[in-house]
Amino acid sequence: MEIVSVLSIPLLAVIMGFALSLAGKFFAKEEDPLVNAISELLPNGQCGQCGYPGCAQAAIAMSEGTLGPDCCPPGGQALAQKLSKLLGVALQSSSGAKSYPKVVEINPELCDGCTRCFKKCPFDAIVGANKQLHGVLSDICTGCGMCVSVCPQDAFVYKTDPIFNDGWAWPKPELS
Amino acid sequence: MSTLLLSAPHIHSGMTVHRLMRQVILGLLPALLMGLYLFGEQALLLVTAALVAGLLTEWLCQKCQQKPIGSLMDSSTIVTTLLLVMSLPPHFPWHLGALGAAIAVVFGKQVYGGLGQNLFNPAMLARVVLLISFPVEMTDWPAPVPVLPSLPMINDLADAFTGATTLGSVMETGSSIIHLKMLPLLFGISPGSLGESPVLLLLGGIWMIWKNVIDWRISASLIIGCLVPSAIAWWVTPETILTPVAQLASGGLMLAAFFIATDPVTSPTTPKGRMWYGLGCGFLIFVIRVFGAYPEGVAFAILLMNALSPLIEGATKHRAYGESK
Amino acid sequence: MLFSKSLIKGGVHPVGQKQLSSNSDILRLPAPKRLFIALKQHSGAPAKPVVKAGDRVTAGQMIASGQGGSANIHAPQSGTVEKIEEHTAAIPGGGKQLMVHLVCDTEPESDYLVPTEYIKLNTDYQTREQLIDIIADAGIVGMGGAVFPAATKLRSTLKKDVETLLINGCECEPYLTCDDLVMQEQCVQVVGGIRYLLEACGAKKAIIGVENNKPQAMQSLIEATSEDDNIEVKALPTHYPMGSAKQFIQALCKVEVPKGKRSTDVGVFVQNVATCAAIYYAVRFGRPMTHRVVTLSGGALERPMNIEAPIGTLISELVASCGGLKSTAERIVVGGPMMGHTITNMHSPIMKGTSGILFLHEDELPQKSSSPCVSCGRCVAACPMGLLPNAMAEFIANDDLEMAGKQGLSSCLLCGSCAFICPASLPLTQYFAYATGEIGRQKKMEQKAQLARRLNQQRSERLEKEAVKKAAEKAAKKAARSAGKSPKRAAKTIEQES
Numbered sequence: 001m002e003i004v005s006v007l008s009i010p011l012l013a014v015i016m017g018f019a020l021s022l023a024g025k026f027f028a029k030e031e032d033p034l035v036n037a038i039s040e041l042l043p044n045g046q047c048g049q050c051g052y053p054g055c056a057q058a059a060i061a062m063s064e065g066t067l068g069p070d071c072c073p074p075g076g077q078a079l080a081q082k083l084s085k086l087l088g089v090a091l092q093s094s095s096g097a098k099s100y101p102k103v104v105e106i107n108p109e110l111c112d113g114c115t116r117c118f119k120k121c122p123f124d125a126i127v128g129a130n131k132q133l134h135g136v137l138s139d140i141c142t143g144c145g146m147c148v149s150v151c152p153q154d155a156f157v158y159k160t161d162p163i164f165n166d167g168w169a170w171p172k173p174e175l176s
Numbered sequence: 177m178s179t180l181l182l183s184a185p186h187i188h189s190g191m192t193v194h195r196l197m198r199q200v201i202l203g204l205l206p207a208l209l210m211g212l213y214l215f216g217e218q219a220l221l222l223v224t225a226a227l228v229a230g231l232l233t234e235w236l237c238q239k240c241q242q243k244p245i246g247s248l249m250d251s252s253t254i255v256t257t258l259l260l261v262m263s264l265p266p267h268f269p270w271h272l273g274a275l276g277a278a279i280a281v282v283f284g285k286q287v288y289g290g291l292g293q294n295l296f297n298p299a300m301l302a303r304v305v306l307l308i309s310f311p312v313e314m315t316d317w318p319a320p321v322p323v324l325p326s327l328p329m330i331n332d333l334a335d336a337f338t339g340a341t342t343l344g345s346v347m348e349t350g351s352s353i354i355h356l357k358m359l360p361l362l363f364g365i366s367p368g369s370l371g372e373s374p375v376l377l378l379l380g381g382i383w384m385i386w387k388n389v390i391d392w393r394i395s396a397s398l399i400i401g402c403l404v405p406s407a408i409a410w411w412v413t414p415e416t417i418l419t420p421v422a423q424l425a426s427g428g429l430m431l432a433a434f435f436i437a438t439d440p441v442t443s444p445t446t447p448k449g450r451m452w453y454g455l456g457c458g459f460l461i462f463v464i465r466v467f468g469a470y471p472e473g474v475a476f477a478i479l480l481m482n483a484l485s486p487l488i489e490g491a492t493k494h495r496a497y498g499e500s501k
Numbered sequence: 502m503l504f505s506k507s508l509i510k511g512g513v514h515p516v517g518q519k520q521l522s523s524n525s526d527i528l529r530l531p532a533p534k535r536l537f538i539a540l541k542q543h544s545g546a547p548a549k550p551v552v553k554a555g556d557r558v559t560a561g562q563m564i565a566s567g568q569g570g571s572a573n574i575h576a577p578q579s580g581t582v583e584k585i586e587e588h589t590a591a592i593p594g595g596g597k598q599l600m601v602h603l604v605c606d607t608e609p610e611s612d613y614l615v616p617t618e619y620i621k622l623n624t625d626y627q628t629r630e631q632l633i634d635i636i637a638d639a640g641i642v643g644m645g646g647a648v649f650p651a652a653t654k655l656r657s658t659l660k661k662d663v664e665t666l667l668i669n670g671c672e673c674e675p676y677l678t679c680d681d682l683v684m685q686e687q688c689v690q691v692v693g694g695i696r697y698l699l700e701a702c703g704a705k706k707a708i709i710g711v712e713n714n715k716p717q718a719m720q721s722l723i724e725a726t727s728e729d730d731n732i733e734v735k736a737l738p739t740h741y742p743m744g745s746a747k748q749f750i751q752a753l754c755k756v757e758v759p760k761g762k763r764s765t766d767v768g769v770f771v772q773n774v775a776t777c778a779a780i781y782y783a784v785r786f787g788r789p790m791t792h793r794v795v796t797l798s799g800g801a802l803e804r805p806m807n808i809e810a811p812i813g814t815l816i817s818e819l820v821a822s823c824g825g826l827k828s829t830a831e832r833i834v835v836g837g838p839m840m841g842h843t844i845t846n847m848h849s850p851i852m853k854g855t856s857g858i859l860f861l862h863e864d865e866l867p868q869k870s871s872s873p874c875v876s877c878g879r880c881v882a883a884c885p886m887g888l889l890p891n892a893m894a895e896f897i898a899n900d901d902l903e904m905a906g907k908q909g910l911s912s913c914l915l916c917g918s919c920a921f922i923c924p925a926s927l928p929l930t931q932y933f934a935y936a937t938g939e940i941g942r943q944k945k946m947e948q949k950a951q952l953a954r955r956l957n958q959q960r961s962e963r964l965e966k967e968a969v970k971k972a973a974e975k976a977a978k979k980a981a982r983s984a985g986k987s988p989k990r991a992a993k994t995i996e997q998e999s
Contacts, residue, residue: 044957140949140956173898184839185930290873291873447881496887
């Protein structure tokens with residue numbers, strides 16, 4: 001009688017193990033759903049600020065856990081929070097100096113209208129024409145910096161995104 | 177002038193946690209003094225030892241965590257320690273009482289992250305630990321021997337008692353037909369816990385309700401939760417069940433109704449949730465008293481309901497303004 | 502108290518402190534030398550200035566026209582526009598705003614503040630729409646707290662049936678008595694304004710709700726409305742936040758405004774008493790909204806009182822009229838003590854929505870340090886909106902704004918009842934103010950990210966198409982070259998032939 005009870009548990013374990021491995025085989029997904037979900041959220045600017053050549057690679061790195069949820073400057077805090085929820089990774093608490101999302105601005109004195117930047121901008125956020133002063137649409141610009149790297153005049157400056165620079169806002173309380 | 181930009185409101189009701197705790201201590205005081213009067217210097221030693229141990233432990237814990245040591249922490253510790261000793265047998269060994277207070281502070285409160293974070297009532301947690309660890313000492317109920325030149329009436333009444341609590345003798349004999357005098361029972365002049373004088377606890381409790389320190393909902397529903405089933409049970413089998421009034425007046429019920437179940441940290445915050453919480457506490461006290469292995473079930477009932485408290489709170493969220501009914 | 506059924510949910514009973522400033526009449530000052538009139542008087546886009554530096558303006562002349570949800574602004578006094586530049590404003594955060602700097606003509610003779618000579622508005626009207634237009638022209642905004650343009654609110658009633666007009670004379674904020682004194686001293690104007698409002702919003706009856714701590718105002722209003730069958734004066738219990746529109750409606754009409762809806766959706770229209778007086782002046786006399794009554798009070802002020810002042814008067818000048826400070830004002834609060842905000846610079850002007858300026862002594866203030874939450878539930882009981890402030894604050898403290906939103910953060914009035922009652926002195930209101938702003942910004946960022954994604958997709962599609970086109974052109978070129986003729990020349994020959 002005892003032998004039955006001793007054996008029944010391992011037997012159960014073996015059967016369930018089999019069932020699980022079979023389920024894994026039959027219900028396997030072609031693509032990792034997590035990678036897709038992450039890609040859905042990323043801005044897709046292929047700016048490379050996270051250290052990966054493109055957003056698809058970054059998504060894979062995130063799903064593998066080698067890249068944190070707060071690695072995407074264009075996505076800002078909102079994206080970081082969504083990703084941290086999706087990945088189940090806690091965000092580093094926002095202590096100390098808070099960094100706000102940035103956008104770029106063109107210094108009109110330096111721009112010579114070479115058109116390099118607006119050809120490079122992944123979001124078409126720069127307007128301009130040959131030999132004419134270019135401008136940045138700050139409500140599209142994600143601050144990815146692709147333009148900054150190609151500008152021969154060094155005419156780009158970063159500034160805080162106007163969304164975060166619109167007047168004064170109550171800060172989060174700090175308890176004594 | 178302050179150059180800080182400070183958030184509204186710029187006035188305050190003046191109610192502070194420290195004041196709340198102080199008022200709870202004041203509410204406890206009559207019953208505590210009665211206990212000390214009835215049970216003598218041994219009880220005084222127990223209370224002192226527990227208070228010193230509780231405060232010392234609190235101080236050490238705060239120090240180790242490099243947290244500020246405020247008067248607030250102290251007053252909440254005093255409340256916890258007092259609740260613990262008032263639920264102990266009056267002649268409980270003082271060093272074990274001190275151990276209990278330390279357990280209440282460390283395992284009841286500090287391990288959860290300090291004041292406001294604990295899931296269970298620290299005093300009741302410590303009491304259960306003591307009950308399980310020291311069953312003999314925890315069930316040794318001396319008869320009250322008033323210390324001071326005793327008033328003749330109290331002396332007369334006190335003579336009538338031997339060493340068993342009302343609830344304990346019902347449990348042992350299985351019969352409610354015991355030698356029971358209501359008046360001394362009401363004033364705690366009977367074998368029982370240090371702080372077991374129902375009328376004085378009731379007075380302290382009503383004063384706290386009047387002062388808006390505790391919510392009447394918990395107290396009232398706890399009493400109803402115990403009273404109604406015990407009344408029914410007594411009506412069915414009066415031979416084995418105490419009368420409803422004796423149920424209320426014995427054991428730690430009054431202490432629970434006004435001082436333990438009303439602990440804000442471990443009770444729900446919603447008004448409806450408080451009703452259910454109180455009812456649950458009262459009913460569980462009745463169930464444990466009548467059907468359980470222990471004569472008194474206050475500590476267990478409170479701990480059980482503490483565990484349910486977040487659940488109750490979630491289930492009794494009231495309707496917000498403008499939401500459909 | 503225990504079992505009495507109150508008219509509103511939750512709420513608190515702060516000490517009124519109204520006696521400080523309610524015993525003296527409204528003071529009217531000679532015109533100040535200089536006015537600083539902010540172009541952004543309230544939420545919405547700043548008004549567009551229609552004058553420029555050096556222009557002469559007459560009292561009552563429009564100096565900025567409303568745009569994008571803002572109201573017109575008029576010159577309170579005749580004078581010269583010195584410049585339109587930034588100046589410290591009495592706004593949360595104490596930032597600067599664009600203001601019209603007006604150097605007033607000195608009229609040493611006139612002790613009455615409101616000039617007798619001013620440019621009058623056109624006050625002819627036949628229809629409701631025209632009546633509302635007069636109110637719009639006069640630049641009247643709600644003077645209760647939200648500072649919403651009255652005409653915009655009235656226009657929304659054109660499409661909806663308004664049964665009842667509710668006039669808010671609660672003034673539930675402690676210290677403030679400006680509405681009280683307006684009701685006492687200008688009750689005829691208030692009632693006159695109500696009659697115009699009844700016409701403008703199409704309501705059949707009006708109810709004036711006054712908290713029962715203002716018996717004199719009640720009495721004046723009852724006398725002033727003795728001939729109006731359709732205007733009723735009702736006493737309400739003194740209970741904060743009775744004057745919040747949603748709670749006011751709940752108390753008087755026993756209905757709740759459903760979440761996400763407006764008061765007009767339940768057939769009521771709410772307006773403040775002082776706004777009614779302003780409407781009366783505008784429609785009856787063609788006088789735009791250029792002045793308002795401000796309460797100056799607080800334990801640190803020598804002579805607390807109410808002053809009728811032109812919009813744009815510096816707070817420092819008003820304080821001087823009250824005899825200055827008698828002790829250190831630990832906090833200067835603009836608005837009421839429950840919902841107002843602190844300022845650090847008295848050299849900022851009052852605006853259309855400035856109901857009071859409080860100079861609070863240290864003894865009147867709450868303690869600064871907070872202790873841990875003990876879940877006492879007092880905030881839950883005090884919340885007039887039936888929210889769980891303790892739970893929301895906990896989520897916000899842990900940066901979980903999404904959960905805070907699910908708990909109903911968007912319904913929060915920021916009334917301060919929870920923080921007022923909190924024994925732990927937690928800055929609950931600040932948590933909610935912060936989170937509300939932060940959620941708004943995050944939403945904007947999300948929309949921006951979506952836009953960026955879409956643009957990026959369109960761009961890559963376009964680039965692809967261009968690449969395909971280029972490849973096709975290249976192929977065609979190649980084909981043409983292999984046929985012996987360049988495509989260009991082929992095209993030319995075709996042109997010549999035709």
